[in-house]
Amino acid sequence: MTLKTRGRWITLLGLVLLAGVYVRAIWFTPLERSQGGAQKIFYLHAPAAWSTLMAMGLVGLASILYLLMKDERFDRFAAASAEVGTAFACVMLTTGPLWGKPVWGTWWTWDARLTLTLFLFFLFIGYQLLRGAIAEPGTRARFAAVLGIFGMVLVPFIHLSVYLFRTLHPQPIVLKPSAPSLPGVMLATLLFSFLTFTVLYIGFVTQRYAIGGGDAHVG
Amino acid sequence: MWADGTPPTGGYAIAAYVIAAVIVLGYSFILYRRGSKGP
Numbered sequence: 238m239t240l241k242t243r244g245r246w247i248t249l250l251g252l253v254l255l256a257g258v259y260v261r262a263i264w265f266t267p268l269e270r271s272q273g274g275a276q277k278i279f280y281l282h283a284p285a286a287w288s289t290l291m292a293m294g295l296v297g298l299a300s301i302l303y304l305l306m307k308d309e310r311f312d313r314f315a316a317a318s319a320e321v322g323t324a325f326a327c328v329m330l331t332t333g334p335l336w337g338k339p340v341w342g343t344w345w346t347w348d349a350r351l352t353l354t355l356f357l358f359f360l361f362i363g364y365q366l367l368r369g370a371i372a373e374p375g376t377r378a379r380f381a382a383v384l385g386i387f388g389m390v391l392v393p394f395i396h397l398s399v400y401l402f403r404t405l406h407p408q409p410i411v412l413k414p415s416a417p418s419l420p421g422v423m424l425a426t427l428l429f430s431f432l433t434f435t436v437l438y439i440g441f442v443t444q445r446y447a448i449g450g451g452d453a454h455v456g
Numbered sequence: 457m458w459a460d461g462t463p464p465t466g467g468y469a470i471a472a473y474v475i476a477a478v479i480v481l482g483y484s485f486i487l488y489r490r491g492s493k494g495p
Contacts, residue, residue, distance in 0.1 A: 241491050248484055255480060259473060274466030281476045324483040328476045335472040339465040437480065444487045 244443030251437035258430045266426045278336040280426055283410070284434035285328035286354075290392050291438065292322025293357060296364070297389020300382035312378035315385050316368060316452065317445035321438060323361040330358060341405055349402035353395045360388045368452045377452060 238246075262280040269276035296315045303311035333351070334344040345351065364384050371377035394401075399408045410427070411417045417424050 245488065245491070248487070252480070252484060255477075259477075263473070268462055270462060272465060273463040274469040275463075276465075277469045278472040281472060285476070321483075324479060328479050331475045331479070332472040335468045335475070339463065339468050441483065441487060444491055448487070448491050 239447065241444060241447035244440055244445075244447055246440075247436060247443055248440030251433060251440045254429075254433040254436055258426070258433050261426050261429060266423055267420075269423075272340055275336055275339045278332050280430045282329060282332040282336060283427065284430040285325050285332065287412075287431055288325040288434040288438045289322050289329050289357070290395060291435075292318045292325060292442075293361070293385075293388045294392045296322065296385040297387075297392075300385035300389070303378060303382050309374075309378070312382065313449060314442070314446055315381065317442045319361055319364045319385070320445055321441040323358070323365065324441070325434070325438070326354075326358045326361055329354065346405055348404040348406060349398040350395065350404050350406035353391065353398055357388065357391055357395060360384070360391065364388065374452075 258280065262277050266277065266280070268274065296318045299311040299315040299318065302308070303315065333354075337346070338344050364381060367384060368377055368381050371380060396409070396412070398404060399406050410419050411424075411431075419427065
């Protein structure tokens with residue numbers, strides 16, 4: 238089985254699991270009393286944010302390894318992870334305001350978490366524009382690696398921004414030092430969605446890595 | 457408010473679920489098409 242085919246099968250598994258997340262979240266997870274149906278957005282928004290931050294974290298890690306070892310496969314993985322991260326960032330940045338409007342009363346506010354997340358999205362876009370603008374593979378990989386490392390540095394700041402700054406955004410519910418603060422059935426749905434988005438990330442990156450391309454070419 | 461006191465915010469959830477599905481399925485399709493064009 239080729240890498241591309243493997244990626245397609247993993248993606249298909251991820252899509253089936255995503256359908257399961259939809260069914261479980263909509264019909265088998267209770268409504269939250271104070272937020273109503275909008276609270277269910279959280280089962281997509283938080284896992285999409287997890288995949289986005291994981292994608293940029295791995296872009297940075299692969300970039301460091303590329304700079305140390307000059308192995309083209311790390312650069313190729315970083316390019317794949319950045320593109321996939323952009324797709325998940327789109328999910329995160331569209332579902333977030335759709336939750337914010339009914340719960341906060343506004344689509345968007347320029348607080349630390351939201352602004353840093355938007356900045357991360359622009360970094361993802363900038364990373365791909367940079368790759369598309371430089372034709373020489375070695376230079377492209379080196380410059381992109383530096384930008385990828387900057388992106389990775391941003392990830393812990395985004396996660397900790399709700400502790401470091403006064404922000405409207407809720408604090409972490411699962412990835413925090415104490416036990417998750419969520420009823421069991423809601424937590425199960427959320428963890429199932431985290432698993433699903435991780436499988437989707439792996440499937441997408443495997444396919445994108447196998448396909449390659451998307452960069453500028455010499456001549 | 458609904459009779460049980462829950463705010464009627466399901467429309468926002470439906471919009472979010474539809475948009476997320478469009479993005480994920482759309483990107484899956486884009487990758488499939490790109491992969492089918494050969495190396």
